[in-house]
Amino acid sequence: MKVLTFSLAFLLSALGVAGAYTVQKGDTLYNLARANNLTVEELRRLNNLPSDTIEIGQILRFSESEPLPPPIIKPAPSPAVPAEPPKAEVPSGPASPTPPKAPTKAAPKPKTAPIVVRSGSNFTVGGVQVILPEELGMGDAFSVRLSGIDASSAQVRFPSEIGEDVRMPNEMLTPFGAAGVYLVPGRVVLGKTTPVIVEIKVGTEVVRAVIPLRAVGKSAVVPLQLSKGVAAKLTDPGKAAEDALVNTAYERRGLPLWTKPFAAPLSSTAFAGSFGQSRTYVKGGPVDYHYGADYPAKLGTPIKAVNDGTVVIAGMYPVRGGLVMIDHGGGVSSLYFHQSKVRVKPGQKITRGEVIGEVGTTGISEGPHLHLEIRVRGEATDPADWFNRLWP
Ligand SMILES: [Zn+2]
Secondary structure, eight states, X not given: OHHHHHHHHHHHHHHTTTSOEEOOTTOOHHHHHHHTTOOHHHHHHHTTOSSSOOOTTOEEOSSTTSOOOOSSOOOOOOSSSOSSOOOOOOOOOTTOSSOOSOSSOOOOOOOOOOEEEEOSSEEEETTEEEEOOSOBOTTOEEEEEEESTTGGGOEXXXXXXXXXXXXSTTOOBOOEEETTEEEEEEEOOTTOOSOEEEEEXXXXXXXXXXXXXXXXXOOOOEEOOOOHHHHGGGGOTTHHHHHHHHHHHTTOOOOOXXXXXXXXXXXXXXXXXXXXXXXXXXXXXXXXXXXXXXXXOOTTOEEEOSSSEEEEEEEEETTTEEEEEEEEETTEEEEEEEESEEOOOTTOXXXXXXXXXXXXXXXXXXXXXXXEEEEETTEEEOGGGTBTOSOO
16 A cells, blocks of 8 residues: 555656656757746746756756655666556577577668658658748858648758858757747858758658859948058957957857847947948958947947847947957857947856946947847847847
């Protein structure tokens, strides 16, 4: 009788009746936090989790009023309710002390599945529904959207990035869960003219899809007329360290920290065509792309964070001037250049709309304005693709 009571109690708690939750296939810390109006950090703190990793069968609590679940996941084997049916093992032959190699035929090595090439923007891979943009243009941010029971286990990469001027081309990416949909953010690097190739793997099925690129007319190269003092900053000895700092920060990967759509940093609108403009900084010099959107504003105008995140860089630098970089998680970051005053510190948590600094004309700048960048895994995307959206 005692045994029965115990196993019933175990069963109830495993089913969540006692208030605790058992991690299911496809769950991520991020979507569980969202579903329970918590941040990932709060959920980690509540459960004493050392990392963002959770495992199927792990018990979690969503409020302080519940008892702290066991620290390690390993589901206690219960004789009454085995967590998993025991795997078929090599049959132990009658009194064979050291059975030779498994008499059962070793499962044949799974052949590498051929890569299937799909056309269209809506198809399935291993039972997972995939939705892609129908076409893209250079500088676009976009999302590969995945839904279905195995969506969280999908692996996504962009083989077309090989040979492109991008950081960590063809990186293997796992999707983030948001509102029942899993997705992987993508970017089309400025200067790209060939289609984007997406490879999606679910289980043993691998599908490649091609997203065509919109043709763009050649835009005129704008020669910047920099004053002597400003032009001198292009060769500032501190530039290399500044670039290295930013490049290192682009390597950050973490779970998305935001839960609301992105919002503009100022009430003014950016100069039309300022993002992605091709320009020369030195007369006759190399053509460069402009990786941000420029917002006209008076000196001292407060600048607001475009979304929640963590400040990873804050200070005065030779090229970018008064610079703040916010890591939003998910490989997405925002950068704010040329500020007269920086009002935040590295490590500080920021919420959308919080003032991070003031408009200025520091660094390579010829007048008060904000230069805003929103980057996906270090590559510049059009900020307009983000505003009023949770994902592009
Ligand atoms: Zn700019």
